Structure formats: structure tokens, C-alpha cells
Amino acid sequence: MGAVSRQRIAVFGAGAWGTALAQAFSGTHDVRLWGRDSAHLQTMARTRENRRYLPDVRLHDALIFEPDFTLAAQSADLHLVVTPLAGLRDTVRELHRLRPRTPLIWACKGLEAGTGRLPHEIVAEELGRDAACGVLTGPSFAAEVARGLPTAITLAAGDEQFASRWVATLHQPRLRIYANTDLVGCEIGGAIKNVMAIAAGVSDGLGFGLNARAALITRGLAEIARLAAALGGRSETLMGLTGMGDLILTCTGDLSRNRRVGLELAKGSTLTDILRDLGHVAEGVSTAREVVTLARSKGVEMPICEAVDALLHHGLDARSAVERLLARDPRHE
């Protein structure tokens, strides 16, 4: 790969993942990080650390903390949106109003609360189907990326040229980026692995063991693949970074916030208390509700997601949720 041209990248969302990506691209590119809490940005600029969301990582000297959303939007060659999924729609709408036709990449995962939309469907509703845009997704804990540990993720876009152009620009030796054109497959994998991670946390927290966890991951992947196929995704995508890769990471890695939700539920804590203490978003919580509605509308069976939704939102207790899965009738794999 030849020398890449230096780009001005504006990152919107100064949580763990926005900060980690801003850190990863700083130096190679000119990066501004916008967050909605300007006092927090000021503190980060002074301490060179995001102590609230990404502690113990010294942030790059060249990274600029930008409290002015309009300035960040207007002085960028690329808009990179890394808010929780709940902020994606409003953020892209405002970016489009301020600076239309700027290439856009988002890194949020999940299904939108209330609509069940995937991120690329939200963006298409706001910007139209021809917008120059794509998603960055795959197995990547923010804390590891921010420390420069080796990571491989995917940039998926409907337009292959967009994907290739931005892969060439953003790829780094320690943050390897692969191109893909299967937006549905990549985003379904990223959204639903969070629900599976909650299930894995519950199973591990209750002491069901490693065999049970392997079964959950494998049957979870089958569920994800069924839904992706019903929505037009490609089955090989689910075998890659954004499917199996992210599912394994999140179900087994103790850095996962979604897995932590499951572990805490297994201890008997309430969801309200868990989310208050977590201090971060856990996208699987609202996605569980949406995926069940979506799967039913498509006639796709998703028993693990159903059990997680019943546990999170309909009063089922953790042990009964796992027992319900074990009580299912035998069937062909």
C-alpha cells in the first residue's frame, strides 16, 4: 500500500470507542474529537486522558478536543460518528444540514429503539440511498485499540469504491481494516452479538460452565445467521470478523459491557442498578427487545434472544431464562 494522504477526521462522540478511534487515527491524520460535554473535553485536553470512559491511556499530543460541533463538522474531510446508536439519527441529520456530501462513517452497533432499524437504514432514511457512507465494525475493545494492541475490523459500505478508498486511508499496522459490501450481514452481526454476550454472561455467572458457553456461542451464531439471511445478508459474512469474530470476543472477553450486564444479572442485581453502575452504554439491552420483534415479523426463530428479552424486559429470572433454553425439544443441528 502506498503513502496515504493525510485527512481531516472529525470524530463525534467522546465515549470509550470514539476516543479510542480518535487516538488510533491521530498522527497519521488530523483528528478532532467532539463530545457533548464541553467541560469533559476541557479536562481531557488538560490531562491528555479520558478518565471517565477510557482511563489510563495517554492520548496523542496531536489530538484536538473540539467543543464546537459546527466547527468540527465544517472543517473535516470525513465525519466519523461514534455516539451510542440512540444518537446516530440526530447526529447524521445535523451533520448533513451543516456539511452535506462529506463522507460519513459510523461505528455504532445495535437496532434502533422503537423502529428496529439497523444503523445503515437510519442513515439511508436521513441522507438518502446515494450518500457516500459506511460502517466500521468488528471485534474491537476500545481499551485495547487505544493502547495500540493488534486489532482487525471491517469497513462495510454498499459502494465498493467507498469501502476500498477509506480502507486504504484508515488501515494501520495495528488497526487492520478489511473491506466488505454486505452492510446487512455486518450490522446484524454487530448488533446481535451484544444480546448473545448478555446470555453468555448470565450462563457464566450462574456457573453453567465452558461447555454451555461454547453451545451458546455456536447456537447464537446460527440464530444470527438465520436472521441475517432473512434480511438479505450473506452467510459468509457471519463467519468473518463482524460475525463470529465479534461474537467470540464479546461473549468471552471480560472487557465487554454487555457480558458484564449478564454477569451482574446472574448475581441477582436489577437492570436499573447494573446500568447505573456500568457508566457506559450496553447496546444489547435495547437491541434484545427490537431483535425479538424483528425476528417474529420475519418468521425467524431466535430462542436465545427471546430468553434474553424475557429476562431483561419481562420479569423472567436469570436461572429460569437459561433453564428455558435447556428445556427446548431436541432437533437437528
Ligand SMILES: NC(=O)C1=CN([C@@H]2O[C@H](COP(=O)(O)OP(=O)(O)OC[C@H]3O[C@@H](n4cnc5c(N)ncnc54)[C@H](O)[C@@H]3O)[C@@H](O)[C@H]2O)C=CC1
Ligand atoms: N467500547 C467499545 O469497545 C466499542 C463500542 N462500540 C459501539 O460504539 C458506540 C459507542 O460506544 P462507547 O463509546 O463505548 O460508549 P460509552 O458509553 O463509552 O460512551 C458514550 C458517549 O456518547 C455520549 N452520548 C450519549 N448519547 C449521546 C448522543 N445522543 N449524542 C452524542 N453523544 C452521546 C456520552 O456522553 C458518552 O460520551 C456503541 O454503539 C457501541 O456499541 C463499537 C465497538 C467497540
Ligand SMILES: O=C(CO)COP(=O)(O)O
Ligand atoms: O463491540 C464491542 C467489541 O467489539 C464492545 O462490546 P461491549 O459493548 O459489550 O463492551
